[in-house]
Amino acid sequence: MPQVPKDGSAEVTKGCGPLIPPLSEITRPLRQQVFDRVRAAGQIPRVQLAKELGVSPASVTTATQELMEAGLIEEVSVLREGDQGRGRPAVALGVRPDxxxxxxxxxxxxxxxxxxxxxxxxxxxxxxxxxxxxxxxxxxxxxxxxxxxxxxxxxxxxxxxxxxxxxxxxxxxxxxxxxxxxxxxxxxxxxxxxxxxxxxxxxxxxxxxxxxxxxxLAELWFGAGRRLSDFAVVTIEHGVGMGYVINHRIYRGFTGLGMELGHTKVQLDGALCRCGQRGCLEAYVADYALAREATTALNWTNKEGQSISILLESLYDHAKAGNTAARSIFRRAGRYLAVGLSNVINIFDPELIILSGERMRYDYLYANETLAEIKNLAIATGKPLPPIEIHAWGDLxxxxxxxxxxxxxxxxxxxxxxxxxxxx
Amino acid sequence: MPQVPKDGSAEVTKGCGPLIPPLSEITRPLRQQVFDRVRAAGQIPRVQLAKELGVSPASVTTATQELMEAGLIEEVSVLREGDQGRGRPAVALGVRPDxxxxxxxxxxxxxxxxxxxxxxxxxxxxxxxxxxxxxxxxxxxxxxxxxxxxxxxxxxxxxxxxxxxxxxxxxxxxxxxxxxxxxxxxxxxxxxxxxxxxxxxxxxxxxxxxxxxxxxLAELWFGAGRRLSDFAVVTIEHGVGMGYVINHRIYRGFTGLGMELGHTKVQLDGALCRCGQRGCLEAYVADYALAREATTALNWTNKEGQSISILLESLYDHAKAGNTAARSIFRRAGRYLAVGLSNVINIFDPELIILSGERMRYDYLYANETLAEIKNLAIATGKPLPPIEIHAWGDLxxxxxxxxxxxxxxxxxxxxxxxxxxxx
CATH class of the missing domain: 3.30.420.40 (ATPase, nucleotide binding domain)
Known part of the structure; x- marks a missing residue:
């Protein structure tokens, strides 16, 4: 028998206990699952929906009826493979655009x-x-x-x-x-x-x-999420952010405040973060972190209103031209980024990591050294690392x-x- | 419109695209959801199952029929509130113990x-x-x-x-x-x-x-999981491990190798871990990490076959008696544990963290200093930290x-x- 815990804070209950309060939802209502699946698929026949969701065709019919009455989805005609214009087209379901x-x-x-x-x-x-x-x-x-x-x-x-x-x-x-x-x-x-x-x-x-x-969400609705179930999106710009998709849904944590990768600590008593704490990942990788060392490396005085973008562009040019101090700033940022990404791999074991954000056009962040560092820091299982894709998209x-x-x-x-x- | 990514690795597809390959399962078959719910609840009436799962009573009846025919669950009689022995008892479903x-x-x-x-x-x-x-x-x-x-x-x-x-x-x-x-x-x-x-x-x-x-799994089936949907279990013994429950299910990552908290890096080029890498959390917190500094602090030679347990007991006694070196070992371990746990909070935002393992009887690991450190390292939202429970259970x-x-x-x-x- 398990021992009674020291502090009496919990006990192991076994067998059929008394009725407990209703659990919070294990699954979402079927009509919502149907809607999500239709949205992700673009077009999907009812019979395939029933198969994928593991419910009866009758249940799917009821759910799709509700969705059509609510004006959210509609029937669309699709050609079956091999139809080539002959015979009746099959009916699938799609989201109603207007x-x-x-x-x-x-x-x-x-x-x-x-x-x-x-x-x-x-x-x-x-x-x-x-x-x-x-x-x-x-x-x-x-x-x-x-x-x-x-x-x-x-x-x-x-x-x-x-x-x-x-x-x-x-x-x-x-x-x-x-x-x-x-x-x-x-x-x-x-x-x-x-x-x-x-x-x-x-x-x-x-x-x-x-x-x-x-x-x-943009990746989930319109991008990688249409083909993948579990992936991480790490954004590097003015700060470092993360979103995580588990089983086709964004996971936000119990109170909606999870996935703060940028504020995970990569160094005890480390660099000061703009959140007020020390040692946060973003205090080594984000724009402002590079900028504050850039003024030293380039011997610039930090003028009022000086644009961080111009400073970082200059730093990047100097690094490419061989400035050792400028290079060491990017190199350190890349190494800490490797720590952050390998921690994401070690914790989540994702299908894919997407690096996103305007700063991703600076290739130091995904240079070969950074990728090699990730390999040294991710757990050694003999399996290949998850792919890391760079999506250098803008604010749109x-x-x-x-x-x-x-x-x-x-x-x-x-x-x-x-x-x-x-x-x- | 989103820009085309630099490397062309992905593109944003919009609107109703062509049929894509079937997604991996968003949800599990209903009969399995029903079984999980029955198991977690102990006893639960059919009507409540239908309500909680958001499906029709008829669907639940079909699923429970299959589960009963498979010999996995059975009908049990429960007294309704206020029945006090009069009238017919209500029928609920429970797992069949044998x-x-x-x-x-x-x-x-x-x-x-x-x-x-x-x-x-x-x-x-x-x-x-x-x-x-x-x-x-x-x-x-x-x-x-x-x-x-x-x-x-x-x-x-x-x-x-x-x-x-x-x-x-x-x-x-x-x-x-x-x-x-x-x-x-x-x-x-x-x-x-x-x-x-x-x-x-x-x-x-x-x-x-x-x-x-x-x-x-033990917590999920027999302990905290009967009342909570999202929680972390962090184990500290010979190594540091983690399990995470999301929506009443263990999350293992895409290839089943996630949740390796003990091997997340808390220090670039840090202490050597028994996995062969450097800077892993467990290289600062686990038994063997304490033991290798303990031989220095206590001026012991590392005898062949010397038990780590005896060494750590002695270290603990010396720390309590005021040995500064011994105290600093525990203090550092506690601070790094705070880094690990605050990272769990910043990433997962759990409902509860359970610290488990035999070593939890050493109170340094959850001393007030450690808890205060966690508060300094977890993101400052003004909300209270998730509760941290100590379950000092043994191998059973x-x-x-x-x-x-x-x-x-x-x-x-x-x-x-x-x-x-x-x-x-």
Whole structure:
């Protein structure tokens, strides 16, 4: 028999115990699983849905009927292999593109970007507003979202009432389910109820999320997620972020605050992070971490308003030209990135790691030395490492992810009775 | 539009694309979900199952019918609240305890342990064989499992033919699905097909797993998992291991080799780990890491056959008596443990962390300083940290986990057509 634990905090219960309180959901309602599968597949026949979900064809028929009545999916004709125009085409299910239009917005240190997409994720319009890199108060941030919304609506020839929801991405610690931002490098205040403030200002339901989750959602809805079940997206820009897809769904942790790879500690009492702690991965790898050593390496004085981008471009040029100090900055960043990525491999054992973000055009981050270092740091099983893909996409991808966030919310709202998207 | 990635490795596809190959399973077959829910609940009425799983009562009736015909569950009578002996009792579903008997075995540096349990997890017999801490070749390891099996069968008054499966836990890098051990501190060889070798030797289906997953399975089947959906189990003994439960299921990673917390790197070019790499968490926290500094602190020569346990007991006594060097060993181990646990919090955002293993009786590992350090290293969201519970269980718990592994396999085998447990 297991011993009684020292502190009496738990005990091993065995056999058929008494009734316990209902467990939180093990699986999602079938109609939602059906919707996700249809969305991921593009087009899929009912019989294949039933097979893949392990339920009866009758259950699938009921679920698809509900989804069609809700206007979310529709029947489409597909040619069967070998049909070649003869015979009746088979009927498959697909998402109804004009069921909803949503806005995705990404706010960053450098610019604000927005897209409008339809329910199938097709781009209708986009817009970008450059900005000076500084921290905003909540009101300035809401002003920026409103200006952006008006501009992208004008481009699309749509009014706000044509839109179903807004997905809003900000860097930092965000709990998407409560809509709170606990800390963000673009906001002066901590613990801000951003979702409700933006919903009130824009007159549309606004869902917020961490920007790394946005890129992950973009990959899940429109990219790698259509073929893979378990993958990591690591973003390297002004900070280091991560999103993780488990079994075709983003995993956010129990309270929605997980996947903060950039703030995992890679050195006790190490370099100072902008989050206020020491030894965080991003304090060795992110833009600002390189920039603060770059001023030393290049013997620049840190002028007011000096752009980090220009500083890093110069650092990169010097490194390529053979400047030893500049090279050592990139080399150290690459080694710590290898620590971070090997820790992701050792913990998650992913099918694929996607490195994403504008900074990925600096090839030092995925140089051969970095990849070799990862091999030295990932557990030695004799199996090959998971592939690492570089997706050097810009802010429009992040905005696409914000749109995917809004699409998720719209479909969850329509699929889960009792959940309502709050709007004024 | 998202830019085309530099390396052309992926592209953003949008809208309704062509049919893609079937996704790997998003959800498990309903009858398996039903079984898991019955097992976790102990007793549960059909109507509640349907509600929790979000499917029709008819679907649940079909699934439970299949499970009853397979002899895995049975109807049990429960009193409804307020019935007080009057009226008809309600009918609930429960696991059929005598459906199967399985063996769970844990092999460790120090001893081998086995239990026999019934399908409801109730203990029938247990046995333990102490051993000298050395590495074994495969044949010696198989000899040990066979001796252990015979002894625990004799105690239970059962023969091998009364048993359905054996769960076998070893430390190291184990892929449970293929039954391969890529590296283990108890085995001389690397990449050993342990499952098939043990299946052949014992004449029973043998399922192998990493020992940290066993403790997690024990918590999932018989402990914390009956009330929680997402939790971490971190084991500290001869090494540092982790198991993670997401949505009531153990998450093993894409190829079954994830959750190697003990081999995440907490220091570039750091202390040498017994896995052969440098800077692994366990190289700062595990028994052997403390032991190699203890010989310095206590000015002991490292005698042949000297027990690590005796060395660590002495170190602990010296630390309590005020020996500065001994204290600094524990203090450093505690700080690195704080790094490891805060990284688990920052990445997974768990509902609970369970610290498990025999070494947890040394309170330095969860001293106030360690907990305070975790607070300094976990992201500052203003929310409280997840609770950390200490379960100082012995090897019998691990063996119980091995039994849970065998029970999982037996039920998966009976529930998933096409999967067969291989036995001679």
């Amino acid at each position: 069921a909803h239009r949503v806005v995705g917005m990404k706010l960053s240190d450098r610019e604000h970007t927005a897209v409008i997409v339809d329910f199938a994720g097709r781009l209708i319009a986009d817009d970008t507003i450059p900005r000076r890199p500084d921290v905003m108060d909540l009101n300035s941030l809401l002003d920026a979202t409103e200006t952006l919304l008006d501009r992208v609506c004008a481009k699309a020839g749509l009014s706000r009432s044509d839109l179903s929801a807004v997905g809003l991405g900000v860097p930092g610690f965000v709990d998407s389910s409560s809509g709170r931002v606990f800390w963000s490098p673009v906001l002066t205040a901590r613990d801000v109820a951003l979702s409700s403030a933006a919903t009130q200002r824009l007159g549309l339901p606004v869902i917020v999320d961490n920007d790394a989750n946005l890129v992950t 991808l992040w905005a696409h992810g914000a749109a995917a966030l809004a699409l998720s919310a719209v479909s969850e709202d329509r699929l889960l009775p009792g959940r309502e998207l709050a709007a004024q | 459906a199967h008997r399985v063996v769970g075995m844990k092999l460790s540096d120090r001893e081998h342990t086995a239990v026999i349990v019934d399908f409801a997890g109730r203990l029938i017999a247990d046995d333990t064989i102490p051993r000298r801490p050395d590495v074994m070749d495969l044949n010696s390891l198989l000899d040990a499992t066979e001796t252990l099996l015979d002894r625990v069968c004799a105690k239970a008054g059962l023969s091998r033919s009364d048993l359905s499966a054996v769960g076998l836990g070893v430390p190291g890098f184990v892929d449970s699905s293929s039954g391969r051990v890529f590296w283990s501190p108890v085995l001389t060889a690397r990449d050993v097909a342990l499952s098939s070798a043990a299946t052949q030797r014992l004449g029973l289906p043998v399922i192998v797993d990493n020992d940290a997953n066993l403790v997690t 718990l691990w063996a119980h986990g091995a039994a849970a592994l065998a029970l999982s396999a037996v039920s998966e085998d009976r529930l998933l057509p096409g999967r067969e447990l291989a036995a001679q």
